[in-house]
Amino acid sequence: MAQINPSILSADFSRLAEEAKAVDGADWLHVDVMDNHFVPNLTLGVPVVEALGKATSTPLDCHLMIEQPDRWAPQYVEAGAGSVTFHAEAAAAPVRLAREIRAKGARASMALKPATPVEPYEDLLPELDMLLIMTVEPGFGGQAFLDIMLPKIRRARQLIARHGLELWLQVDGGVSADTVERCADAGADVFVAGSAVYGADDPAAAVRMLRHQADE
Numbered sequence: 196m197a198q199i200n201p202s203i204l205s206a207d208f209s210r211l212a213e214e215a216k217a218v219d220g221a222d223w224l225h226v227d228v229m230d231n232h233f234v235p236n237l238t239l240g241v242p243v244v245e246a247l248g249k250a251t252s253t254p255l256d257c258h259l260m261i262e263q264p265d266r267w268a269p270q271y272v273e274a275g276a277g278s279v280t281f282h283a284e285a286a287a288a289p290v291r292l293a294r295e296i297r298a299k300g301a302r303a304s305m306a307l308k309p310a311t312p313v314e315p316y317e318d319l320l321p322e323l324d325m326l327l328i329m330t331v332e333p334g335f336g337g338q339a340f341l342d343i344m345l346p347k348i349r350r351a352r353q354l355i356a357r358h359g360l361e362l363w364l365q366v367d368g369g370v371s372a373d374t375v376e377r378c379a380d381a382g383a384d385v386f387v388a389g390s391a392v393y394g395a396d397d398p399a400a401a402v403r404m405l406r407h408q409a410d411e
């Protein structure tokens with residue numbers, strides 16, 4: 196079954212604990228960490244992740260859009276993240292980092308910006324629990340879905356199948372009722388949705404609707 200991960204970036208930051216609870220029933224809560232260097236935006240860090248982890252029983256899926264993830268990612272595991280995603284473009288030693296995240300007890304995930312091809316990373320896939328294909332340029336919620344990423348999602352799914360791997364294939368950016376089915380058809384099985392969930396009158400119902408559409 197498809198997994199839906201609401202992105203807290205589109206929530207009301209003055210009520211983070213309530214906003215986290217508003218999506219009870221979601222598979223994971225997606226937490227976007229930005230440092231104003233890797234992306235031109237600044238969001239939140241380790242103390243907020245720690246507080247969020249105490250506020251909700253939904254596991255945290257931390258997406259690190261930061262430089263020096265080799266230095267920071269382990270701290271997000273210690274802060275309570277169940278899954279930590281670093282960017283391939285920023286990691287100095289992705290294999291070592293993935294192994295460290297796993298050794299500390301979290302799922303290790305690697306993200307690719309739109310212009311980063313998946314093929315050079317084929318041999319690294321067994322080191323990962325999830326691969327994230329960005330479907331917008333990372334940095335902001337509410338951007339339009341990039342259709343041109345669908346072939347990359349398809350190629351990533353083929354590589355995963357060719358190696359007989361279990362890893363999850365996540366998409367992030369512009370995922371909505373209009374685009375979720377195309378992502379699912381291309382082979383994605385984990386869907387991040389910010390504005391499509393928190394922009395809805397009933398965020399929990401939006402999660403159920405997206406999951407239903409992805410599974411169709």
Ligand code: DX5
Binds near residue numbers: 370387388391
């Ligand atoms: C963007 C973030 C996304 C963002 C998605 O850089 O990584 O997780 O919150 O928001 P929507 O679903 O509104 O595109």
Ligand code: ZN
Binds near residue numbers: 202226227258367387
């Ligand atoms: Zn994200």
